[in-house]
Amino acid sequence: MAQVGLKEVSKVYPGGIAAVRNVSLEVGDGEFVVLVGPSGCGKSTTLRMIAGLEEVTEGEISIGGRVVNEVPPKDRDIAMVFQNYALYPHMTVYNNMAFGLKLRRYPKAEIDQRVREAARVLEIEELLNRKPKALSGGERQRVALGRAIVRNPQVFLFDEPLSNLDAMLRVQMRAEIEKLHTRLGTTMIYVTHDQVEAMTMGDRIVVMLDGVVQQISTPSELYQKPVNRFVAGFIGSPPMNFLEGRLKSEQGTLRFTSDMGDVALDVHDSHRAALEAHAGQGVLMGIRPEDLLENATQTPVPGRSLTATVEMVEPLGAETYLYLSVDGHSITGRVHADVLPQVASTHVIDLDLSKAHYFDASTGEAIL
C-alpha cells in the first residue's frame, strides 16, 4: 500500500500536444480516487505517467514517498487493468494470471497459492484451464483483475476497465471492484468517462477538462458545490439546467432575470449576501432537474414558479423526466412518477431556489 503524489505534472506529446497541464494530486494510502472527464481530457495520460508507461514532461510523481520519474514500470510496484483486458490468447486463465509472477521468478508453490486465492476471491476457479476466447466479457474482465491482484501491488491503476461490458454487468463488476478495495485496502486510481461510475465508486473524484484539473472533491461535495459551470454540468444525470441572465436589485429584492424571454426568479434569502455584490452583472443560474417541483394547485408563485410547455415526458417507473420549454429555454425536470402531463400542455413548476447555483457569466466560476 502506498500514497501516490503528483506535483505540477505536465505532459506534452511530440507535436506539441499538451495532454496534461500542471496536475497536482495527493492520493492517500488505501484511498480510492477516480479520474473523470470527457474524452481526450488527459485521464489515460495521467494514469500512464503514474504507471511509468509514459514519460513525464514536467513535474514529479511519487509512489510511497519515493520519486519515480526515472523508475521503470516494472519496478514501480503497481498493477494496471486496461479496458481491453490485454489477456494472452494462447495461455490458459491460470497461466495468464501466473505469467507476471513467473517473469519475476516467484517460487512455483507461491505462484500457485496466489493464483488460486485470486481465483477464489473473483469466483473464477472453474475457469482456470480455459483460454480467453472461451470466456464471456465479464469473465475476461475478472481474469484481468486476477492478473493484477496476484501481484499484490502497492497501487492498482484502472483505465476504463468496465467499458466493454453491458450495463448490467458493469454495475455488478463495479460492486466487485469496490468489494475488492474494501478487502485489500490497496490504493486504487480509477479512470472513467462515466460520471455515474465516478460518483458511485470514488472516495474522492478528480474532474478533468482539457488536461486541467477542475475540482478534486468527495462525490457529495462535487454534486452540491461544483466550482464551475463545467463540473456542474458534467456531474449529475440528467444534467443541471442553466439559464443565462443577470442579477437585478429591485425594490429590495435581488432577482435573477433571464436574457431570453422573461423568466424572473427571486434569489433565495440564504444566497442573497453572497450574490448582492454581483447585482447588475451577467450570471448563469443553474438548477438541477430534481429541484423542479410539481406545483400541486397549478397556481404560479411570482418569483418562484415557471410556466412551461411540456415537450416530452419520459416515465421511468420510479420517477418521471419532463422535458420542458420555458420562454425559449429548454429545461429538464425530474419529478414524481405520478406526474405525467400531456405533451404540449402548459404546466406550472416551482423551483427550489435554495438549491440554485450561480456562476459568473464570463468565467463560469461558481459565485456561491
Ligand SMILES: Nc1ncnc2c1ncn2[C@@H]1O[C@H](COP(=O)(O)OP(=O)(O)OP(=O)(O)O)[C@@H](O)[C@H]1O
Ligand atoms: N501517444 C500520443 N501522441 C500524441 N497525442 C496523444 C497521444 N496519446 C494521447 N494523445 C492526446 O492527448 C490528449 C489526452 O489523451 P488521453 O488518452 O489521455 O485522454 P483520455 O482522457 O484518456 O480520453 P478517453 O476518454 O477518450 O480515453 C488527447 O488530445 C489525445 O489526442
Ligand SMILES: [Mg+2]
Ligand atoms: Mg483514455
